[in-house]
Amino acid sequence: xxxxxxxxxxxxxxxxFVLGIGxxxxxxxxxxxxxxxxxxxxxxxxxxxxxLSANLGAQEVIGMGASGAKYGIAxxxxxxxxxxxxxxxxGIFMLPFYYGSRARSVPEYLRMRFDEKTRGxxxxxxxxxxxxxxxxxxxxxxxxxxxxHFLDAPFARMGLPPSAIFHASILxxxxxxxxxxxxxGLTSAIYNEVLQFFLIVAGFFPLVYLGLKNVGGxxxxxxxxxxxxVHSWQGMTSPGTNLLGVEWFGLVMGLGFVLSFGYWCTDxxxxxxxxxxxxxxxxxxxxxxAAFPKMIFPFLVILPGIIAIGLPTQxxxxxxxxxxxxxxxxxxxxxxIPVKVDEISGAPVYxxxxxxxxDYDLAIPEMLAHYFPAGLLGLGLxxxxxxxxxxxxxxxTAFNTVWTYDIYHAYINRKASDQHLLWMGRVTTVFGIAIxxxxxxxxxxxxxxxxxxxxxxxxxxxxxxxTFLLGMFWKRTTGHAAFTGLLLGTGAAALHHGLTLPxxxxxxxxxxxxxxxxxxxxxxxxxxxxxxxxxxxxFVITIAxxxxxxxxxxxxxxxxxxxxTARIRETGAWYERPAFLGAIVIALLIALNLIFK
Amino acid sequence: xxxxxxxxxxxxxxxxxxxxxAFGAFGDKSIYAQTLxxxxxxxxxxxxxxxxxxxxxxxxRSQARGEVPGESADGDxxxxxx
Numbered sequence: 001x002x003x004x005x006x007x008x009x010x011x012x013x014x015x016x017f018v019l020g021i022g023x024x025x026x027x028x029x030x031x032x033x034x035x036x037x038x039x040x041x042x043x044x045x046x047x048x049x050x051x052l053s054a055n056l057g058a059q060e061v062i063g064m065g066a067s068g069a070k071y072g073i074a075x076x077x078x079x080x081x082x083x084x085x086x087x088x089x090x091g092i093f094m095l096p097f098y099y100g101s102r103a104r105s106v107p108e109y110l111r112m113r114f115d116e117k118t119r120g121x122x123x124x125x126x127x128x129x130x131x132x133x134x135x136x137x138x139x140x141x142x143x144x145x146x147x148x149h150f151l152d153a154p155f156a157r158m159g160l161p162p163s164a165i166f167h168a169s170i171l172x173x174x175x176x177x178x179x180x181x182x183x184x185g186l187t188s189a190i191y192n193e194v195l196q197f198f199l200i201v202a203g204f205f206p207l208v209y210l211g212l213k214n215v216g217g218x219x220x221x222x223x224x225x226x227x228x229x230v231h232s233w234q235g236m237t238s239p240g241t242n243l244l245g246v247e248w249f250g251l252v253m254g255l256g257f258v259l260s261f262g263y264w265c266t267d268x269x270x271x272x273x274x275x276x277x278x279x280x281x282x283x284x285x286x287x288x289x290a291a292f293p294k295m296i297f298p299f300l301v302i303l304p305g306i307i308a309i310g311l312p313t314q315x316x317x318x319x320x321x322x323x324x325x326x327x328x329x330x331x332x333x334x335x336x337i338p339v340k341v342d343e344i345s346g347a348p349v350y351x352x353x354x355x356x357x358x359d360y361d362l363a364i365p366e367m368l369a370h371y372f373p374a375g376l377l378g379l380g381l382x383x384x385x386x387x388x389x390x391x392x393x394x395x396x397t398a399f400n401t402v403w404t405y406d407i408y409h410a411y412i413n414r415k416a417s418d419q420h421l422l423w424m425g426r427v428t429t430v431f432g433i434a435i436x437x438x439x440x441x442x443x444x445x446x447x448x449x450x451x452x453x454x455x456x457x458x459x460x461x462x463x464x465x466x467t468f469l470l471g472m473f474w475k476r477t478t479g480h481a482a483f484t485g486l487l488l489g490t491g492a493a494a495l496h497h498g499l500t501l502p503x504x505x506x507x508x509x510x511x512x513x514x515x516x517x518x519x520x521x522x523x524x525x526x527x528x529x530x531x532x533x534x535x536x537x538x539f540v541i542t543i544a545x546x547x548x549x550x551x552x553x554x555x556x557x558x559x560x561x562x563x564x565t566a567r568i569r570e571t572g573a574w575y576e577r578p579a580f581l582g583a584i585v586i587a588l589l590i591a592l593n594l595i596f597k
Numbered sequence: 598x599x600x601x602x603x604x605x606x607x608x609x610x611x612x613x614x615x616x617x618x619a620f621g622a623f624g625d626k627s628i629y630a631q632t633l634x635x636x637x638x639x640x641x642x643x644x645x646x647x648x649x650x651x652x653x654x655x656x657x658r659s660q661a662r663g664e665v666p667g668e669s670a671d672g673d674x675x676x677x678x679x
Contacts, residue, residue: 006616006617006620006624009616010613010616010617013609013612013613013616014609017605017608017609020605021600021605024600024605025600028600046602191600191602191605194602194606195605195606195609198606198610198648202610202613202641202645206637206641210632210633210635210637213633214633370631371631371632372631372632372637373628373629373631373632373637373638374620374624374628375617375620375621375624375637375638375642376617376632376637376638376641379613379617379641
C-alpha cells in the first residue's frame with residue numbers, strides 16, 4: 001500500500017489537532033477532579049460519543065470487520081443483543097448510584113457499598129487488565145502498520161531497516177497518547193474520542209457506500225452469499241445450523257446478559273465517561289445517547305467485512321506483498337480475504353482438515369486498499385489509527401484514575417493532598433504507558449502469554465455483574481458475600497474452562513486442562529457458557545453468604561441501594577428523559593432484529 | 598472545560614474537506630477507476646466541508662455568547678438549569 005502526499009497530510013493534520021487539543025486544555029487542569037473526572041463538567045452528547053468511542057478500539061473496528069467476514073450479519077448480535085440492552089440498563093437503573101454516590105470510580109463505589117477488600121480486589125484486577133489491554137492495542141496497531149506496508153517506502157528512503165517500523169509505530173503511538181493525556185487528562189481523552197467518532201464515520205461511510213454500490217446493494221449482496229450470512233437469527237435453534245456455533249439460549253444469556261451487562265454496566269473504562277457528565281440527567285443520558293450511533297455501527301464496521309467476503313474472489317495485490325521476499329504459491333482466498341500466511345516461514349496456513357485458513361483480520365484493510373484512492377485512503381487509515389489510539393487512551397485514563405484514587409490514595413499514601421494526587425496522576429500516566437509498551441513487546445515475543453492473560457481477564461470479568469446487580473438492588477447483600485462471590489465466580493469460570501473443550505481444538509489454552517467432560521461446537525459457545533457458569537456461581541454464592549453474615553445498617557446505604565434511594569423525579573423536556581430515550585432505543589432494536597432476522 | 602469541542606472538531610473537518618475536495622477537483626482523475634468512476638474525494642470532501650463549517654458555526658456561536666460549555670449542556674437541545 002503506497003501513500004501519496006495527500007494521505008500523509010491528512011494523517012499529520014489529525015495528529016496536530018489531537019496534540020493541539022491537549023495543549024489548549026492544559027491550563028484548565030487545576031485539581032485532581034479536573035484531571036481524572038474532567039471536572040464533572042462535560043455535556044451529555046460529548047460524554048455519549050466518548051462512551052461509545054472509548055470501547056471502539058482495535059478489537060472493535062478490525063475485529064468486527066473480521067467477524068462480519070467470518071460469521072456474516074450474525075455478528076450484529078454483539079450490538080443488537082449484546083451492547084445495547086446493557087447500555088439502556090446502565091443508563092436508566094445503575095447510573096443513579098454511580099453518579100449519585102459521588103464515587104470517583106467504580107472500585108470506589110464498591111468500597112462505599114461493600115467494604116475495602118472488595119474494592120481492593122476490583123481495583124487491582126482492573127488496573128492490571130487495563131494496562132495490558134492498552135499494550136495489546138499498541139501491539140495490534142504496530143502489527144497492522146507492518147502488514148499494510150505503508151511505512152516501508154519512507155523508511156527505505158530514510159535508510160532504516162523494515163524491522164524498525166514495528167518499534168517506531170509503538171514509540172510514536174505511545175508518545176502521542178502520552179502527550180495528550182499528560183496535558184489534558186480525561187477531558188483530552190474524551191475530546192479526542194469525539195474526534196475519533198466522527199473520523200470513523202467519515203472514513204467508513206464511503207467504504208460501505210462504494211462496496212454496496214459495487215455488489216448491487218443489500219439485495220445484490222444477499223444474492224452472492226449463503227443465506228445464513230445475511231440472516232442474523234437463521235438456524236439459531238441449534239448450534240450446528242448457524243455460523244456462530246451457538247444456540248439461542250447461550251447467545252441471549254451468555255452474550256446478551258452476562259458478558260454485555262458485565263462489561264457495559266461495570267467496566268470503569270466506559271462508566272468513567274458517564275461520571276464526567278455535568279449533571280445526573282446528563283450522566284444517565286450518556287449511555288442512551290451512545291446507544292443510537294452504536295445501533296448503526298454494524299453497518300459501518302460489520303458490513304464491510306460481509307462485502308469483502310461476498311465480492312468475487314481475487315488475488316489482492318495491495319496488502320499481500322510480503323515485503324519483497326519470495327512468495328510461496330498462494331492458494332486462493334475468498335472474496336477479498338487472503339489466506340493466512342505464517343509470519344516466519346511465509347507459507348500459507350492450513351487447518352487440520354487441510355483447508356487453507358483465511359486471514360479475516362485483513363477484511364477491513366483489504367477493503368480500504370480495494371476501494372479507496374489516494375485522499376480517501378489517508379482518511380480511512382487515519383480513522384483506523386485514531387480508533388487504535390483512543391482505545392489505548394481510554395485504558396490509560398481509566399488506569400491512572402483507579403491507581404491514584406483506589407490504590408495509591410487508599411493504601412499507600414492516605415494523607416496525600418489534592419495537588420499531590422494530580423501530580424501522581426501525571427506520573428501514573430507515564431508509568432501506565434511504559435508498562436503498556438512492555439506489554440506490547442511481551443505480546444510480540446510470546447503470543448501465548450497474551451492469550452493466557454486475556455483468558456484470565458475473562459474469568460475475572462465474568463462474575464462481576466452478579467455482584468453489582470445484588471449490591472444495587474438487594475440491600476441485604478454484604479461485603480463478605482460480595483468478595484467471596486467474586487472470587488468463587490472467577491474460580492467457577494476457570495473450572496468450567498478446564499473441564500470443557502471446543503470440538504476440533506487441542507487441550508490447553510482452549511480448555512480441557514483438567515479433564516474434558518463436555519465438548520462445545522465452537523469456542524464462542526464455550527465462552528458464553530463459561531460466563532453463564534461464572535455469573536450463576538457468583539450470584540448464588542453471594543446470596544448464600546449474605547444470609548449468614550451481618551448486613552450493614554440501612555442508614556449506611558442511602559444513595560447506594562435501590563430501595564434506600566429516593567426516586568429521581570424526571571423533570572425537563574420529554575426528549576431529555578432517560579426512560580423515554582431508553583424506550584425508543586429498545587423499539588428500534590426490536591425493529592432492527594426483525595428486519596435482519 | 599473552557600473549550601467547546603465543536604470548534605476544533607469543525608476546524609479539522611473544514612480543513613480535511615477542503616483538502617479532499619481540492620484534491621478531487623484538480624488532481625489526477627484516473628485514480629477513480631477503483632471507485633466505480635466516482636470522484637469520491639471531491640464529493641465526500643464537500644460533505645465533510647459542510648459538516649465542518651456547521652460545527653464551527655455552532656461552536657463559535659456558543660463561545661461568542663460567552664456560554665461556558667459544560668455549565669449548561671449547550672448545543673445539546675437541552676436547556677440550562679435542569
